[in-house]
Amino acid sequence: MDLADRIRRRQRTADETPVVIDYDAISPVTHLDEPVGRGPLLERLLDHLDPAFAGRLPPNGYLHGPGGAGKSAVVTALFDHLARLVGPTSPAILTTTRAQPRSAPVFVYVDARHATSQFALVRAVLDGVVEEPVPNDGVGTDRLRQRLDDALSSPSSRAVVAVDHVGESGTPSLERVSEALDFEALAWLAIGRTAPESLGVLPPERFAVGRYERSALLDVLTERASAGIARDALDREQLRRTVRWAEGDAHDGLAALFGAADQAAVAGHGRIHDRALDAGMEAVPRPSVPLGRVMALPRRRQAVLRALVDLDGVESIADASDAIAREVDLSASTVKRFCYELAEVGVVERVPGESRGGAGRPPSRLEPRFPTRVFRRLYDSEP
DNA sequence: GATCCACGGGAATACACGGATG
DNA sequence: CATCCGTGTATTCCCGTGGATC
Numbered sequence: 228m229d230l231a232d233r234i235r236r237r238q239r240t241a242d243e244t245p246v247v248i249d250y251d252a253i254s255p256v257t258h259l260d261e262p263v264g265r266g267p268l269l270e271r272l273l274d275h276l277d278p279a280f281a282g283r284l285p286p287n288g289y290l291h292g293p294g295g296a297g298k299s300a301v302v303t304a305l306f307d308h309l310a311r312l313v314g315p316t317s318p319a320i321l322t323t324t325r326a327q328p329r330s331a332p333v334f335v336y337v338d339a340r341h342a343t344s345q346f347a348l349v350r351a352v353l354d355g356v357v358e359e360p361v362p363n364d365g366v367g368t369d370r371l372r373q374r375l376d377d378a379l380s381s382p383s384s385r386a387v388v389a390v391d392h393v394g395e396s397g398t399p400s401l402e403r404v405s406e407a408l409d410f411e412a413l414a415w416l417a418i419g420r421t422a423p424e425s426l427g428v429l430p431p432e433r434f435a436v437g438r439y440e441r442s443a444l445l446d447v448l449t450e451r452a453s454a455g456i457a458r459d460a461l462d463r464e465q466l467r468r469t470v471r472w473a474e475g476d477a478h479d480g481l482a483a484l485f486g487a488a489d490q491a492a493v494a495g496h497g498r499i500h501d502r503a504l505d506a507g508m509e510a511v512p513r514p515s516v517p518l519g520r521v522m523a524l525p526r527r528r529q530a531v532l533r534a535l536v537d538l539d540g541v542e543s544i545a546d547a548s549d550a551i552a553r554e555v556d557l558s559a560s561t562v563k564r565f566c567y568e569l570a571e572v573g574v575v576e577r578v579p580g581e582s583r584g585g586a587g588r589p590p591s592r593l594e595p596r597f598p599t600r601v602f603r604r605l606y607d608s609e610p
Numbered sequence: 611g612a613t614c615c616a617c618g619g620g621a622a623t624a625c626a627c628g629g630a631t632g
Numbered sequence: 633c634a635t636c637c638g639t640g641t642a643t644t645c646c647c648g649t650g651g652a653t654c
Binding site: 344526565 | 612613614615616617618619620624625626627
């Protein structure tokens with residue numbers, strides 16, 4: 228075998244093992260089946276839910292902590308497993324097992340980002356409790372509430388509901404959630420960032436979680452990287468660097484890693500160089516709006532954001548809106564309104580520009596406050 | 611016919627500036 | 633000098649519309 232052959236072979240090998248093996252595994256919007264580094268919290272929540280296994284409802288609860296601390300990771304994994312243990316009540320099972328009623332309640336996970344109204348909250352819970360399909364519209368909130376009440380009326384049917392991401396701008400507050408889910412046979416666990424001290428009404432049980440310790444976050448990123456990134460494409464020191472940079476925020480750390488991997492993949496590199504890692508970090512604003520929130524926005528708004536991240540050197544919202552409107556099949560005035568609304572909820576930021584002299588209010592520039600590189604990739608790979 | 615939600619569009623209001631007014 | 637005014641933008645606010653589906 229001559230040298231040229233050897234080189235060609237190396238090239239082929241490199242082609243055959245792309246840097247990114249699985250984008251999902253390093254995505255900040257997905258969670259692992261088994262959370263890493265949050266054993267104690269998992270135990271506390273299991274203790275809290277313990278009465279459920281004896282057929283009683285636990286008290287309502289509130290889990291709080293900063294972004295990227297693993298709240299959603301733990302709760303989604305936990306409720307996923309619990310829901311699998313005890314599936315939704317099916318009429319068939321109910322009739323055949325009436326003599327010996329099911330002891331454990333139904334476990335339902337609801338993401339408030341996708342259930343922003345009272346209607347949507349009740350609907351999501353009902354959908355998790357009953358087998359039959361639940362309408363999205365054509366029926367009023369009161370009727371859905373009645374149906375949920377009926378579904379929970381028999382002595383053996385109860386539900387424990389996790390409501391994730393309460394009290395963000397754009398999602399219902401803890402108070403709204405407790406209003407919407409005020410049912411005799413239902414207990415809820417709300418998850419949010421707001422510290423309990425700054426909330427009015429509070430459920431009896433509270434759980435606090437802090438930022439990840441460095442070692443724990445290193446475990447998280449290592450686990451994710453080994454599942455999603457090619458072997459040897461990233462060394463341990465680079466992971467450590469990412470951990471230091473992330474300052475205990477797993478979301479931001481993953482976003483940086485994802486961006487770096489994507490950068491390397493696009494460039495056709497066989498590994499993630501430090502420069503790609505830099506670029507990955509650079510594409511994550513600090514503080515950053517969670518990508519899950521961006522991905523939960525209505526289609527058109529995401530389309531506007533997608534066009535926005537490709538925009539370069541546009542110095543006013545009006546100009547940006549015109550340019551975006553050419554891309555997305557919306558009128559410029561609607562795009563403009565979307566831009567202001569997205570700024571209002573913090574997804575983008577209005578940066579005051581320089582006065583350009585003469586009359587008139589100076590324009591503002593729009594800056595994304597979410598990880599742009601990850602968003603671009605996630606948006607583009609959506610069906 | 612009722613219902614929910616995302617869109618569409620534009621009117622109303624706020625702001626920045628230079629110049630006029632008292 | 634302090635304040636008001638007109639002009640041109642930027643920003644906010646409000647409500648109607650239409651698709652989809654019970």
